Amino acid sequence: MKTQKTESRRRNAPETRRKIYQCADELFRQYGFEKVSVDSIVEKAGISKGAFYVHFPSKDSLMSALIAEYVNKSDFNYRTFEKSFPDDTSVFHILIALVEKIADNIADNVGYNLIKIAYRIQIERKPGTDFLLDYNRDIYSLFRDLVNRGIQSGEFKTEIPVDVIADHFVMALRGLTYEWCIRYPDFDLKKQFREHFEILLSGIKK
Amino acid sequence: MKTQKTESRRRNAPETRRKIYQCADELFRQYGFEKVSVDSIVEKAGISKGAFYVHFPSKDSLMSALIAEYVNKSDFNYRTFEKSFPDDTSVFHILIALVEKIADNIADNVGYNLIKIAYRIQIERKPGTDFLLDYNRDIYSLFRDLVNRGIQSGEFKTEIPVDVIADHFVMALRGLTYEWCIRYPDFDLKKQFREHFEILLSGIKK
DNA sequence: GAATTATAATGACTGTAGTCGGTAACGCTA
DNA sequence: TAGCGTTACCGACTACAGTCATTATAATTC
Numbered sequence: 001m002k003t004q005k006t007e008s009r010r011r012n013a014p015e016t017r018r019k020i021y022q023c024a025d026e027l028f029r030q031y032g033f034e035k036v037s038v039d040s041i042v043e044k045a046g047i048s049k050g051a052f053y054v055h056f057p058s059k060d061s062l063m064s065a066l067i068a069e070y071v072n073k074s075d076f077n078y079r080t081f082e083k084s085f086p087d088d089t090s091v092f093h094i095l096i097a098l099v100e101k102i103a104d105n106i107a108d109n110v111g112y113n114l115i116k117i118a119y120r121i122q123i124e125r126k127p128g129t130d131f132l133l134d135y136n137r138d139i140y141s142l143f144r145d146l147v148n149r150g151i152q153s154g155e156f157k158t159e160i161p162v163d164v165i166a167d168h169f170v171m172a173l174r175g176l177t178y179e180w181c182i183r184y185p186d187f188d189l190k191k192q193f194r195e196h197f198e199i200l201l202s203g204i205k206k
Numbered sequence: 207m208k209t210q211k212t213e214s215r216r217r218n219a220p221e222t223r224r225k226i227y228q229c230a231d232e233l234f235r236q237y238g239f240e241k242v243s244v245d246s247i248v249e250k251a252g253i254s255k256g257a258f259y260v261h262f263p264s265k266d267s268l269m270s271a272l273i274a275e276y277v278n279k280s281d282f283n284y285r286t287f288e289k290s291f292p293d294d295t296s297v298f299h300i301l302i303a304l305v306e307k308i309a310d311n312i313a314d315n316v317g318y319n320l321i322k323i324a325y326r327i328q329i330e331r332k333p334g335t336d337f338l339l340d341y342n343r344d345i346y347s348l349f350r351d352l353v354n355r356g357i358q359s360g361e362f363k364t365e366i367p368v369d370v371i372a373d374h375f376v377m378a379l380r381g382l383t384y385e386w387c388i389r390y391p392d393f394d395l396k397k398q399f400r401e402h403f404e405i406l407l408s409g410i411k412k
Numbered sequence: 413g414a415a416t417t418a419t420a421a422t423g424a425c426t427g428t429a430g431t432c433g434g435t436a437a438c439g440c441t442a
Numbered sequence: 443t444a445g446c447g448t449t450a451c452c453g454a455c456t457a458c459a460g461t462c463a464t465t466a467t468a469a470t471t472c
Binding site: 013047050051054055 | 449450451452453454
């Protein structure tokens with residue numbers, strides 16, 4: 001090594017990490033996720049490739065972190081949405097409205113390109129790409145609460161445990177979103193969400 | 207070019223293609239899909255890299271063709287299975303048995319590694335990777351016929367068109383299989399198939 | 413059968429994700 | 443303050459998918 005400007009403080013790893021994050025973010029927004037190379041990120045950040053891989057185990061890891069951030073930002077507050085309905089609204093209708101809202105958010109705010117990459121990354125399951133799971137946890141607890149309310153009010157049957165139903169609902173959401181990815185643009189996510197949940201909800205109605 | 211042994215017959219493109227196919231197959235079986243490079247395939251086949259890309263637009267294209275073949279070979283004959291039930295068996299029970307059979311086949315005969323790659327390839331949607339869609343078409347027509355029978359016999363309700371129901375069923379299969387990929391091995395495909403279809407089928411029961 | 417067009421094949425080259433051996437700075441313990 | 447372990451960092455290097463200019467051969471047209 002040529003002992004050039006020995007950046008006296010070697011202890012700002014967090015700063016380097018932030019720089020990678022921010023430069024990547026800017027490049028991704030400008031050129032799109034797929035077209036940005038790790039080389040171009042480290043060049044813009046003024047660091048070496050080795051430094052990049054100190055902070056992120058893979059390019060996919062960085063992407064999943066950024067996508068999780070995008071999703072959280074663009075994400076509608078579903079809890080608030082759920083509370084906006086009059087108390088006597090049937091849980092059936094709230095759930096249908098909710099999945100329609102989720103479909104709109106996925107299709108319009110997040111967008112095909114990001115979801116496609118996120119779903120590919122999830123399937124690959126490389127280390128450091130599990131940022132996206134938190135999002136699903138929130139949705140899950142929301143669904144569980146709603147199904148619970150439906151059972152309490154006598155709207156839904158009691159044979160199947162709440163957790164099981166909520167799990168199947170979230171799986172259906174993910175499954176249909178995967179379907180959207182492989183059929184896009186010939187697939188109306190909102191319509192399919194609605195149809196599918198009308199069947200599922202009929203299946204747990206008393 | 208060095209005009210070496212000018213393999214007199216240059217017109218055996220099919221032969222070259224077959225050779226790629228077979229060598230790839232052997233290498234994949236020996237080392238697993240992910241660990242085999244295009245370079246190693248062309249070396250074993252005794253051809254150049256350019257020749258490979260005359261016959262397959264990408265490595266994924268070759269893999270999807272091979273996976274489709276594996277799936278078709280390992281695939282149970284679901285039509286025969288369906289016909290093996292007594293005439294008075296409810297369509298509900300046939301459908302549950304069918305999805306359980308499909309789950310067994312996916313989990314035991316095809317296996318996680320292949321399905322995972324197939325589902326990644328489907329999401330990427332590169333040219334020449336649509337071999338896997340035929341399989342889905344067969345399943346779809348089988349489901350449509352069964353749902354139809356259920357409607358004819360008065361077992362299922364008539365509000366939703368047959369095609370729509372069959373489409374949602376096939377989507378559910380794919381969606382749950384995707385879920386299996388991202389949760390493996392902590393996900394009992396057969397159990398989840400059964401549970402999910404019990405809900406879906408309750409939803410279309412009269 | 414000469415010219416033209418289309419397809420098969422070559423192999424060096426490019427782009428890019430990820431690796432690795434080496435180094436500098438810091439923290440900790442004695 | 444010397445020694446030791448750990449972390450951040452460097453950049454040349456590797457591995458691998460895919461490209462391209464070029465050439466050889468077969469099929470088609472005149």
